Amino acid sequence: MKVGLVGYQGTGKSTVFQWLTGVAPDPAKVQQGQVGTTKVPDDRLAKIADKFQPKKLTYAEVQFLDTPGLLADEREGNPRRLAVLRESNGVVVVLDGFGATDFAAQLAKFREELLFADMEVVGNRIPKVEAQFKKAKPAKEREADEFELATLKKVVAALEAGTPASRQGITEQEEKHLRSFQMLTLKPEAVFVNRGDGGFNDPLPADLLALAPTATQAPVKLEKELAELDDESRQAFMADLGLTGFSRDRVVRDLFYAMGREVFFTVGTDECRSWAIDRGSDAVAAAGAIHKDLSERFVRANVIGYADFAAHHFSEKECKLKGLERTEGKTYTVKDADILHILASN
Numbered sequence: 001m002k003v004g005l006v007g008y009q010g011t012g013k014s015t016v017f018q019w020l021t022g023v024a025p026d027p028a029k030v031q032q033g034q035v036g037t038t039k040v041p042d043d044r045l046a047k048i049a050d051k052f053q054p055k056k057l058t059y060a061e062v063q064f065l066d067t068p069g070l071l072a073d074e075r076e077g078n079p080r081r082l083a084v085l086r087e088s089n090g091v092v093v094v095l096d097g098f099g100a101t102d103f104a105a106q107l108a109k110f111r112e113e114l115l116f117a118d119m120e121v122v123g124n125r126i127p128k129v130e131a132q133f134k135k136a137k138p139a140k141e142r143e144a145d146e147f148e149l150a151t152l153k154k155v156v157a158a159l160e161a162g163t164p165a166s167r168q169g170i171t172e173q174e175e176k177h178l179r180s181f182q183m184l185t186l187k188p189e190a191v192f193v194n195r196g197d198g199g200f201n202d203p204l205p206a207d208l209l210a211l212a213p214t215a216t217q218a219p220v221k222l223e224k225e226l227a228e229l230d231d232e233s234r235q236a237f238m239a240d241l242g243l244t245g246f247s248r249d250r251v252v253r254d255l256f257y258a259m260g261r262e263v264f265f266t267v268g269t270d271e272c273r274s275w276a277i278d279r280g281s282d283a284v285a286a287a288g289a290i291h292k293d294l295s296e297r298f299v300r301a302n303v304i305g306y307a308d309f310a311a312h313h314f315s316e317k318e319c320k321l322k323g324l325e326r327t328e329g330k331t332y333t334v335k336d337a338d339i340l341h342i343l344a345s346n
């Protein structure tokens, strides 16, 4: 999963990128989108590992992409700057929360950039399809061209009216003609407010909190600076500022879940591990996250819910005795933090 950090110039994307990934931003790489990888912290997995003391402890990961900032008053060049995002699986809009206060207006304006970029890429295809009508073609192909053209025009009109592709009710058949555009407004979107050293304890405005997924915030630069201090001064400063802890782990988790992902666990004395999957995945897809082979030879999954596992000392044996380990088939919808044991044929 690759998540693009996007925003206007100077909203702090590179600062947030470094804070999330520990990777120093390299101006030479930003045009292509610099990638950094982060483990998704998980207290539940940490507790499981406390019990199992495995040889290896492995966390699911998420990749963040630092991208070039957009120019607020030069819309023409922005689609080109956004092109680096096409291959990402989701976008995090980073808003300036240290120099500006109009968060909702910033977001609305930025969303227009995404709409505009999609309009351009889809709209550019229209004359190419129209040119097809000048050629003699069998009726079947003609019909396909007509369908494609109608789809493109409908999508562009809706984008022009301000409706992101994700809310256009695009059908499977229409999606086939749109897939190659990798539309930005079709990707999951989260909003992050990069707070300055004041106001970070204030709640976000209601319209941002009402977003689904809800917007999150943190004083990123401040936390980075505090992390560099020695323990004593850090504690003194934090007490002064009314900061009770660092928010990086929470933000990584918030963004991971905001992208429509969740985890399941595999446990044992060799390895305890969290695996990232799309929310709502079935057991076969979960097996495929471990290994393609495992999904192809899937027979069944033994499942213990996390709450049951925790309530019974993280003991598979105890859960089995209590009848809390279920046997599930291919179509079982995995729940976040399920403990899975996949059984496959030889």
Ligand SMILES: Nc1nc2c(ncn2[C@@H]2O[C@H](COP(=O)(O)OP(=O)(O)OP(=O)(O)O)[C@@H](O)[C@H]2O)c(=O)[nH]1
Residues within 6 Å of the ligand: 007, 008, 009, 010, 011, 012, 013, 014, 015, 016, 067, 068, 069, 070, 098, 194, 195, 196, 197, 219, 220, 221, 222
């Ligand atoms: N005061 C203050 N300055 C910040 C904060 N976050 C970032 N900055 C500053 O804002 C400037 C831009 O930060 P970057 O992280 O480079 O912003 P960016 O979004 O990557 O910028 P571009 O890549 O040019 O679009 C830097 O000078 C940062 O030090 C903050 O929370 N408070």
Ligand SMILES: [Mg+2]
Residues within 6 Å of the ligand: 013, 014, 015, 025, 030, 066, 067, 068, 069
């Ligand atoms: Mg930058």
